[in-house]
Amino acid sequence: MSTEEGSFTAADQVHIFYRKLGAEHDFVGFLHGGPRLSMGDGGYAMRPLAEQHTLILYDQRGGGRSDLIKDPKLLTADADVRDLEALRQHFAIDKMTLIGLSWDSGLAALYAEAHPDSVSRIVFLNPMPIALNPYAKERGQKIGSLMKPGDTKRLQELAKSAKDAPEEKLNAICRNETQIVFGPYLLHPDGHERDWKAMCEVPSAAMRNVAVVNPAINSSLGDFDLQPTLAKLKVPVLVIEGEKTNVPPDSTREWRKLQRTRGCY
Numbered sequence: 001m002s003t004e005e006g007s008f009t010a011a012d013q014v015h016i017f018y019r020k021l022g023a024e025h026d027f028v029g030f031l032h033g034g035p036r037l038s039m040g041d042g043g044y045a046m047r048p049l050a051e052q053h054t055l056i057l058y059d060q061r062g063g064g065r066s067d068l069i070k071d072p073k074l075l076t077a078d079a080d081v082r083d084l085e086a087l088r089q090h091f092a093i094d095k096m097t098l099i100g101l102s103w104d105s106g107l108a109a110l111y112a113e114a115h116p117d118s119v120s121r122i123v124f125l126n127p128m129p130i131a132l133n134p135y136a137k138e139r140g141q142k143i144g145s146l147m148k149p150g151d152t153k154r155l156q157e158l159a160k161s162a163k164d165a166p167e168e169k170l171n172a173i174c175r176n177e178t179q180i181v182f183g184p185y186l187l188h189p190d191g192h193e194r195d196w197k198a199m200c201e202v203p204s205a206a207m208r209n210v211a212v213v214n215p216a217i218n219s220s221l222g223d224f225d226l227q228p229t230l231a232k233l234k235v236p237v238l239v240i241e242g243e244k245t246n247v248p249p250d251s252t253r254e255w256r257k258l259q260r261t262r263g264c265y
Contacts, residue, residue, distance in 0.1 A: 001050055008090040010061070011082035012074055017065035018058040019043075019089070022050030027096040029056050033126075035075075035217035037206060038175075040198040042101040042125075053097075057142030058087060058250045062213035064202050070209065079109050088118055095120040103128045103217075105255075106226055111129065121236040126247070131225040137253035142248050144182035155180055155257050159211075167204040174200035187244050204224030211239050217261035230258040 004020040007150040019039065028049055033041040039057040049055045061083055062075050069075055070159030084107070088096060097120050105127035112119045129135035155177060162173045178196045183189035200207065241252040 007066070008086065011064065011079055011087035014061045014067045014069060014074070014083065015077075016058055016061065016067075016083055016087065018056060020056050021047060021055045022052075022053065024052060024091075026053045027056065027091065027093045028053045029058075029084070029096050029098050031084070031098060031100040031107050032060065033102035033104060034063070035060065035103055035213050036210060037199055038061065039203045040064075040180075040201050044198050045178070046099065050254050058086065058201075059206075062209055062216075063206050068205055068209045069234070070212050072212070072216040072219070076220035077107065077110060077212055077217060078220070080107050080112055080217070084111050085115055085118070093118075097121050097123070099125055100127070101125045106221075106224075107235065109226055109229050111235055112235060116232075116234060120234050122233070122238070124237065124239045124255055126241055127169040127239065127243075127252060129251045130227060130230070130254045131251075132221075132223050135248075136252070138248050139251065143184045143246065146246055147180070151180050162208070169206045170207050171200050185246055187242075187246060227254065227258060230255065 002023045005018070006016050007015045010016045021070075023152060028046075030039070030043050030046045032039045032043050034129055038059045046055055048055070051252045060080055061067060062069045098108040098111065100106070100122065102125075105124040106211040108119075108122050108124065113121060129139050158173050158177050158180075162170060162177075167172060173195045175193075178199050179189070179192075182196075186192065239252065241247070242247070
C-alpha cells in the first residue's frame with residue numbers, strides 16, 4: 001500500500017499535515033474527532049479503507065503536526081471548512097466521500113452544505129450532539145455522571161502538572177487525561193490503551209495547544225443547531241452509533257431521522 005506524507009497550504013496560509021494511503025481514484029477523507037489532537041483520534045482504524053480507496057487523513061489546524069494556531073479568531077468551524085476545501089483542491093479531487101467522527105460529523109455536514117457538489121456521500125460516525133439544547137447539555141450531564149469519584153480532581157492535577165512537565169512525561173499525562181475524558185463514553189473502556197496512545201502521539205507543543213483549540217472551536221459554534229444544515233443535504237448518508245453505548249440516544253436518533261426522510265440511513 002502506497003503511503004505519502006506532507007503538508008499543504010490551506011486557508012489563512014495555514015500549513016496542514018496529511019497522510020495519504022492507497023492510490024485508487026475513489027477518495028475518502030477522514031475527519032478526526034475533537035476538536036482535539038490529531039488524526040490519531042480514530043484515523044488509524046480507517047487504514048483498511050485504503051485497500052480499495054485513496055484514504056486521506058489530516059491533522060486539523062491547531063493540532064498534531066499542522067500549524068499550531070493560537071489566535072482564537074483563526075480557530076473556527078468556518079476555518080475548518082475552508083481548510084477541507086483547500087485539501088480537496090490540493091489533491092485535485094472532483095468528489096470525495098467524507099467520514100466524520102464525533103464533532104467532525106458536524107464539520108462534514110457544514111462542508112457539504114457549503115460545497116454540495118464536492119461530496120459524493122457521508123458517514124456520520126458516532127456523531128456529535130445535533131444541537132446545543134437539549135442534546136449537548138444532556139450528553140455532558142450523562143457522561144459527567146459516569147466519571148469515577150475523584151476524576152475531576154485528577155484531571156485538574158494532570159493539567160497543572162502538564163504546564164511544567166518535561167516532554168518525555170507529557171505523553172503519559174496525555175494518555176491519562178484522554179482515558180479519563182473518553183472512558184465514560186464506552187461501556188467497556190478497558191482494553192483501549194492503544195486508542196489513548198494513538199490520540200497522544202503528537203508533538204508536546206500540540207498537546208499543550210489543546211487548551212487553546214477546544215474552547216475556541218466550541219465557542220465558534222455558539223448556540224448551534226445542525227438540523228437545518230442536515231435537512232439541506234442531498235447526498236447518501238450513513239449514520240453509525242454503537243448498539244450499546246453510554247451516549248444518550250436521542251441526538252443520534254435525530255441525525256438518523258433527518259436522513260430517513262430522504263431515504264438514507
